Amino acid sequence: MSPATSISEGYSASASPDAPPVLELRGINKSFGPVHVLRDVDLTVRAGEVTALVGDNGAGKSTLVKCIGGIHPADSGSYLFEGQPVKVDSPRAAAELGVEIVYQDLALCDNLDIVQNMFLGRETTKRFVLDEVTMEQLAADTLASLSVRTVTSVRQRVASLSGGQRQTVAIAKAVLWNSKVVVLDEPTAALGVAQTAQVLELVRRLADKGLAVVLISHNMNDVFAVADRIAVLYLGRMTAQVSTSDVTHSQVVELITTGRGAATRREAPDEPNGTAGADGTSEWKNGERP
Amino acid sequence: MSLGETTTDTGPGPGDDAAATTTSTAKSAGEAASSADVKDETVTAPDPRPDLSDTARRLARRLVRTNSAWTFLVLLVLMTAFSIMKPAHFPTTFNLRNVATDAAVLLIIGVGMTYVVITAGIDLSVGSVLVFSGVVAAKTMTGISDVDAGWGPILLGLLAGLAAGAAWGALNGFLVAKAKVPALIVTLGSLGMALGLAQVMTEGQDVRGVPTRLSDTIGNGRVLGVPWLVVIALLVTVLGALALATTRFGRRTYAIGSNAEAARRAGIPVELHLIKVYALCGLLAGLAGILSLARFTTTTIGGHTNDSLGAIAAVVLGGTSLFGGVGTIVGTLIGVFIPAILQNGFIILGVQPYWQSVAVGGVLIAAVYADQLRRRATQRA
Numbered sequence: 001m002s003p004a005t006s007i008s009e010g011y012s013a014s015a016s017p018d019a020p021p022v023l024e025l026r027g028i029n030k031s032f033g034p035v036h037v038l039r040d041v042d043l044t045v046r047a048g049e050v051t052a053l054v055g056d057n058g059a060g061k062s063t064l065v066k067c068i069g070g071i072h073p074a075d076s077g078s079y080l081f082e083g084q085p086v087k088v089d090s091p092r093a094a095a096e097l098g099v100e101i102v103y104q105d106l107a108l109c110d111n112l113d114i115v116q117n118m119f120l121g122r123e124t125t126k127r128f129v130l131d132e133v134t135m136e137q138l139a140a141d142t143l144a145s146l147s148v149r150t151v152t153s154v155r156q157r158v159a160s161l162s163g164g165q166r167q168t169v170a171i172a173k174a175v176l177w178n179s180k181v182v183v184l185d186e187p188t189a190a191l192g193v194a195q196t197a198q199v200l201e202l203v204r205r206l207a208d209k210g211l212a213v214v215l216i217s218h219n220m221n222d223v224f225a226v227a228d229r230i231a232v233l234y235l236g237r238m239t240a241q242v243s244t245s246d247v248t249h250s251q252v253v254e255l256i257t258t259g260r261g262a263a264t265r266r267e268a269p270d271e272p273n274g275t276a277g278a279d280g281t282s283e284w285k286n287g288e289r290p
Numbered sequence: 291m292s293l294g295e296t297t298t299d300t301g302p303g304p305g306d307d308a309a310a311t312t313t314s315t316a317k318s319a320g321e322a323a324s325s326a327d328v329k330d331e332t333v334t335a336p337d338p339r340p341d342l343s344d345t346a347r348r349l350a351r352r353l354v355r356t357n358s359a360w361t362f363l364v365l366l367v368l369m370t371a372f373s374i375m376k377p378a379h380f381p382t383t384f385n386l387r388n389v390a391t392d393a394a395v396l397l398i399i400g401v402g403m404t405y406v407v408i409t410a411g412i413d414l415s416v417g418s419v420l421v422f423s424g425v426v427a428a429k430t431m432t433g434i435s436d437v438d439a440g441w442g443p444i445l446l447g448l449l450a451g452l453a454a455g456a457a458w459g460a461l462n463g464f465l466v467a468k469a470k471v472p473a474l475i476v477t478l479g480s481l482g483m484a485l486g487l488a489q490v491m492t493e494g495q496d497v498r499g500v501p502t503r504l505s506d507t508i509g510n511g512r513v514l515g516v517p518w519l520v521v522i523a524l525l526v527t528v529l530g531a532l533a534l535a536t537t538r539f540g541r542r543t544y545a546i547g548s549n550a551e552a553a554r555r556a557g558i559p560v561e562l563h564l565i566k567v568y569a570l571c572g573l574l575a576g577l578a579g580i581l582s583l584a585r586f587t588t589t590t591i592g593g594h595t596n597d598s599l600g601a602i603a604a605v606v607l608g609g610t611s612l613f614g615g616v617g618t619i620v621g622t623l624i625g626v627f628i629p630a631i632l633q634n635g636f637i638i639l640g641v642q643p644y645w646q647s648v649a650v651g652g653v654l655i656a657a658v659y660a661d662q663l664r665r666r667a668t669q670r671a
Contacts, residue, residue, distance in 0.1 A: 092557055107555045109548035111615035112541075120545055121556030129536045 055233030164195030234259030402571030410614025427451030459572015509584030547614025
């Protein structure tokens with residue numbers, strides 16, 4: 001796979017609401033030994049949209065991400081990429097399709113500079129010698145195409161960067177390779193207010209460029225700020241995938257904490273939020289162990 | 291290089307900010323900052339074509355930025371001091387040639403050790419592997435021929451020695467990377483095993499009767515006045531430095547030492563790479579064993595117990611961090627010569643040469659302390 005010279009080419013800048021899905025998961029199941037982590041999970045990710053993946057701790061978000069990224073291939077279910085069924089059983093396979101994951105702990109090498117990190121494992125060489133000039137140019141172009149101005153030099157060591165700048169580098173690294181789907185695992189978890197805003201702006205820009213973005217977040221403000229759709233995982237099941245404009249803040253919180261809410265069950269609008277423990281029977285109705 | 295201390299131009303200084311705002315792209319800002327002396331031209335007319343002078347400048351800047359710049363200063367001060375104190379004895383061709391010849395074997399081991407230490411590993415076994423390889427080479431040569439052996443048997447012996455070294459290295463690497471035994475323990479084990487096996491093979495007696503063709507040429511011969519040992523050591527150093535700084539292999543060595551998990555996620559075959567790095571270190575120890583054999587015309591089984599520690603000391607003196615991810619071969623070159631020059635200088639000055647061990651020990655601790663300070667400063671920033 002050759003690096004992108006310009007990631008903006010070949011994508012429509014605006015996606016219609018009915019854009020065909022880039023990535024579609026159907027009936028994904030995943031168990032680790034006796035623990036059934038994902039149960040018949042469906043997920044649709046469209047180009048030009050930010051799909052937020054939310055859910056409480058242990059809901060299966062990270063496992064789903066690892067299925068998408070090929071680290072833990074699903075036990076059953078289908079993985080459709082641009083409408084075609086594909087087999088993603090390694091990080092390489094995912095990368096070759098154009099699916100890149102930005103992990104929570106970033107996985108950058110502190111002692112290497114930005115260019116070296118962006119090309120890590122996929123270094124460009126010319127007659128056995130690293131082609132630093134080309135790599136530097138491509139890295140700078142990618143950052144420029146994302147309108148990144150917070151990084152002054154692409155030859156800065158990553159150790160000297162702030163948390164937001166590191167996140168920017170990790171995202172740019174994912175974008176560098178002509179990727180079509182970028183999955184961001186809690187990109188703002190460790191950031192301050194200003195840096196969070198910068199990263200969210202960058203996330204929005206990725207989608208506006210026509211990439212399909214999956215954003216995993218615990219922060220409802222972040223989700224509502226940038227997401228077009230919200231997919232809610234509850235105890236390994238996808239309980240809802242809704243448009244951000246169709247739901248309110250508290251409805252999403254209710255979906256996360258109880259697995260149901262006004263968006264899917266409008267007959268119970270006055271159910272108080274976050275009372276899963278008090279209303280144990282509703283969980284059993286969903287076919288889950290508490 | 292960029293792995294060294296960040297100099298002023300890499301920091302977010304006011305000059306870089308100005309460049310960024312005037313051009314409004316990270317691209318030209320990056321170019322401008324990456325090369326301070328051409329900043330103004332780059333902003334107005336960026337040249338996307340790589341040219342030779344640009345590459346040369348890049349290389350020069352890397353050298354300047356290395357941690358070893360200060361160590362080099364120490365070396366220069368030492369040499370100047372000894373030259374002033376004993377102008378008739380220290381700065382002579384004869385003396386410096388001797389110092390270089392003595393340092394050649396340690397330098398070759400140091401090059402391999404630099405790679406290992408950059409991966410955040412360590413190899414205590416090189417001294418023993420050196421002896422083992424020398425014994426294998428000598429046994430091969432004396433077994434199939436005698437003192438008057440031609441180049442055929444000599445070459446066979448050399449290959450056997452190199453193979454023995456590489457095999458020990460690969461075994462170390464396999465145990466470190468696949469079996470996940472700490473490198474310190476693995477190589478402590480092979481330190482004993484390699485030396486023990488060498489003694490078993492020879493029944494503790496040094497092998498004599500090494501072909502004179504070998505000792506007369508590689509061992510004690512010269513090209514253009516430079517001993518072969520020095521020529522070979524410098525060749526290894528240059529190749530090692532180039533491979534580390536400019537190839538994919540070198541870059542991945544740094545990446546693994548810096549963050550092995552990140553390297554793994556980036557698709558780098560970390561375990562295989564570690565095996566290759568330890569095998570390289572073993573191979574170079576094998577080469578050092580052959581050079582030692584050629585020089586002394588015997589296997590010197592008991593003479594290399596301190597070589598591993600000497601090589602590690604040289605690597606660390608040269609600015610390579612024991613925590614991995616940072617280091618240069620040029621630094622190791624300097625690190626090898628500081629103890630060598632000290633010892634030589636003390637002998638010439640009539641100081642007890644044992645003071646050299648004391649002095650080098652002090653400098654070593656100071657070097658690691660400086661590394662710690664640097665790391666702390668980086669973490670604060």
